[in-house]
Amino acid sequence: MDDCVIRASNLEKWFGEGEARTQAVKDANFEAHYGEMLYIVGPSGSGKTTLLSMISGILKPNGGQVTIEGRDLWAMTDDELADLRLNKLGFVFQDYHLFPRLSTVENVAIPLILKKMEWNQALRLALEYLQIVGLKDRAELQPVNLSGGEQQRVAIARAIVGQPDILIFDEPTASLDGDTGRKIVEFVKTNILNEKRCIIIVTHDSRIYEYADRIMKMEDGKITGLENNHLNEK
Ligand SMILES: Nc1ncnc2c1ncn2[C@@H]1O[C@H](COP(=O)(O)OP(=O)(O)O)[C@@H](O)[C@H]1O
Ligand SMILES: [Mg+2]
Structure with missing residues (x-):
């Protein structure tokens, strides 16, 4: 190849x-x-x-x-x-582009929802990826409550969750x-x-x-x- x-x-x-x-x-x-x-x-x-x-x-x-x-x-x-x-393709923008009204875990789940994964399954997988980037305990918070570095890690989790x-x-x-x-x-x-x-x-x-x-x-x-x-x- x-x-x-x-x-x-x-x-x-x-x-x-x-x-x-x-x-x-x-x-x-x-x-x-x-x-x-x-x-x-x-x-x-x-x-x-x-x-x-x-x-x-x-x-x-x-x-x-x-x-x-x-x-x-x-x-x-x-x-x-x-x-x-x-x-x-996964793209991480400089200013993260997180959805402000969604929780951290919902933000990460978005690509899976777009791929028509069932909601609960998507949330479970999103939570796994939040754990991978060390933010499982931030799952229910909205982006505004996260530091810049944490938001960046959410954006990274969202970019990689769909593999x-x-x-x-x-x-x-x-x-x-x-x-x-x-x-x-x-x-x-x-x-x-x-x-x-x-x-x-x-x-x-x-x-x-x-x-x-x-x-x-x-x-x-x-x-x-x-x-x-x-x-x-x-
Ligand atoms: N949408 C746009 N409209 C007009 N000029 C733009 C636009 N996007 C970028 N440019 C110009 O193109 C050049 C390269 O920009 P950019 O690719 O953003 O550079 P970098 O990412 O290296 O900072 C700059 O001169 C910038 O002002
Ligand atoms: Mg630039």
Whole structure:
């Protein structure tokens, strides 16, 4: 089997027209593989979120191609794209996107409910995943009653509960102190990454670089490098 899960070819994205046009991503080419934790790093505004959005079916590129396991992402029908988002991809947004009126356990259960799992069974499974991220005792609380780090862990639990093969995190440690950030990323690397999963993390937090297998650099919309991480040689 081709171990390349995501292949981006000549990706282009711009916003606005004429004088106001901003080219957010310029001719981006890279591959991500199963079994690896790939970081995308670069200064704020360098195009990281835009690139992530294009490889996860959220934002349509102006040019180029994305394939997921060899299938052309942006040639998929709406149904195929919805199926991919539900069954193959987990996305953790920088600001978590938790539902404020739902309890912690209900938030985690949402992807299972969308997959039409029976409500009680979904809640039971969601509780198991809350336990995995160390938040079982917070199950009945609403997100507003959780710390930032706890909310991040809820978002991670929600992203992994449906067992997606591809996990994408946008700046997971941006609002956390260094120690909490490292713990979360170490947890993900140790407990979630395996040879059948691929994890992509966008960050400009050098405190968590040690966990990356490869690091891709972006600057001003361009990929300027993609190398094995010398901090993590096996
Ligand atoms: N929806 C949008 N409309 C207009 N410009 C945008 C939009 N999203 C991003 N941009 C611009 O594209 C560039 C890259 O942004 P982004 O991908 O968010 O960078 P990063 O995630 O690396 O901080 C920036 O100049 C940003 O202002
Ligand atoms: Mg961003």
